[in-house]
Amino acid sequence: MNKENKQQLVAEMHDKLLRAQAAFLADFRGMNVGQATELRNELRKAGVEFKVVKNTLLDIASKGTDKEALSPYYAGPTAIALSYDDPVAAAKVLSKFAKDATNPFTLKAGVLTGKAIGVADIQALADMPSREVLLGRLLGTLQAPTSNFVRVLAAVPGGFVRALDAIRAQKDGQ
Incomplete structure (x- = not known):
């Protein structure tokens, strides 16, 4: 990926982070293609965008947004789920997927209306x-x-x- 493409990706992610009501980070290490596709489809039904982005690019894109609070969690394989409408729906899908013992998917943290939340808070949001x-x-x-x-x-x-x-x-x- 050349510098121009990276700048375009960072600008695009910055815009998405500004528009999103909530963002959730997850570690997808060990997931196979079938599991990832299943998760993407479930999130798409809930109106949530799920992307895998390099940590350094995500860190740059989050500067100046309320999602900047997630920067300590940008380590290891990181995927971000962006909810533009209903954060509860996103939390429900992600939490349900993380509970499934056959998936090596784990939640890291999230941001809801500018406030960083932990895994327990995401679970509480999912139970609403x-x-x-x-x-x-x-x-x-x-x-x-x-x-x-x-x-x-x-x-x-x-x-x-x-x-x-x-x-x-x-x-x-x-």
């Missing part, structure tokens, strides 16, 4: 419900007071009707 589930819960929480208020308002006339029906039944019985 998906964005859609969280939005559904939020919507249910926001609707609950309104629904309860409507039930209370409907109970007043319903109670009145039941009281009138009881009076009618009592008069019919006499």
Whole structure:
């Protein structure tokens, strides 16, 4: 790779690092082509970009971004997963793949909204419900007071009707 190609790759990676909401580093040492392809396909479905980049180029590209906190982890074979939309989805796929005992894939670290996170934090992120589930819960929480208020308002006339029906039944019985 000549100097011009390296500069272009660094500029491209810098732009991607700026746009990414989250980045995760992993050691892929010992993975075979089939396992790597399977991981890439799973990450692609989750909207995550997975690249293998030389550590020195990644270190240069991360300068001036919030992903610069990952620089201590640029050692050994390093792959980076960039999540532009949903960091939880990326963490779920990577964590699940790392747990599989048949894969020699291990997570190193990550950055989420400018803050470096460790493997335990990535696992905690992976255990979170998906964005859609969280939005559904939020919507249910926001609707609950309104629904309860409507039930209370409907109970007043319903109670009145039941009281009138009881009076009618009592008069019919006499």
